[in-house]
Amino acid sequence: DAAISIYPKSQGKPIPGMHLKIVDDDGREVADGIVGSIYLKGANICEYYYNIDSPLITPDGWLDTGDMGYINEDSYVFIVDRKKDxxxxxxxxxxxxxxxxxxxxxxxxxxxxxxxxxxxxxxxxxxxxxxxxxxxxxxxxxxxxxxxxxxxxxxxxxxxxxxxxxxxxxxxxxxxxxxxxxxxxxx
Incomplete structure (x- = not known):
């Protein structure tokens, strides 16, 4: 039997050890269901990427993924678009x-x-x-x-x-x- 998600359009939940937050343009966390910038934090996040000069990590350790999305009431993540798009x-x-x-x-x-x-x-x-x-x-x-x-x-x-x-x-x-x-x- 294949696993069927109750939210097939979601990207799922963050893996153990991965923290995720959705923030508005001022960097404040938003409520469930509100679209904002997706930030990640965890041991498996790179601080720098090859051939990219500036660090992608905020001073408090969060990675701005460049994705826009929201979290629902069951902690499932939905990506709606790339911020630049x-x-x-x-x-x-x-x-x-x-x-x-x-x-x-x-x-x-x-x-x-x-x-x-x-x-x-x-x-x-x-x-x-x-x-x-x-x-x-x-x-x-x-x-x-x-x-x-x-x-x-x-x-x-x-x-x-x-x-x-x-x-x-x-x-x-x-x-x-x-x-x-x-x-x-x-x-």
Whole structure:
């Protein structure tokens, strides 16, 4: 019998000896269910990483993972996005993963990636590259309409670029920096 988690979308609980806390922008711990920066502390945390000059550890021994997430009432950890990928649209936080999940739930979309792009009014807004399933003829407008009842209006991507595949880094991670350049070029 395979173990089944009661929270399949969580990353689980910290291993024994690993301490975890979720903090706000001022470094104060937040209540369960509130999204903040994930910090770790334990004997298995490196103080420095190869080719990174500055220490990643706070003076009191905590590692800022660069991830945003929350802990539920049963101490399960949920990661919502990388801090650097969070979109700040005029003070409203947009988690790329939330928008990507809703895009993927639309019929006809095979793959997607969401990034923040500069905007004169809001600072930045969401934009998406989309890979359509074979035979799909979805348009940008149809995608926006499809998201209308799934996402708050401010989270709906303002621009969509259709691509044959989501650009990846040599390490096979989504290349969000390159994707941003696609929108800068207007392609």
């Amino acid at each position: 969070m979109i700040n649209r005029g003070g409203e936080k947009i988690w790329c993963t939330d928008v990507e999940n809703e895009l993927l739930s639309l019929e006809g979309i095979k793959d997607t990636a969401v990034v923040g792009i500069p905007n004169g009014v809001y600072g930045e807004v969401a934009a998406a590259v989309v890979v359509l399933e074979k035979g799909s003829r979805l348009t940008e407008e149809e995608i926006k309409i499809g998201l209308k009842n799934r996402l708050a209006k401010f989270k709906i991507p303002e621009k969509v670029i259709f691509v044959d595949e989501v650009p990846k880094t040599p390490g096979l991670k989504t290349d969000k920096n390159y994707i941003r350049t696609l929108f800068e070029k207007g392609n």
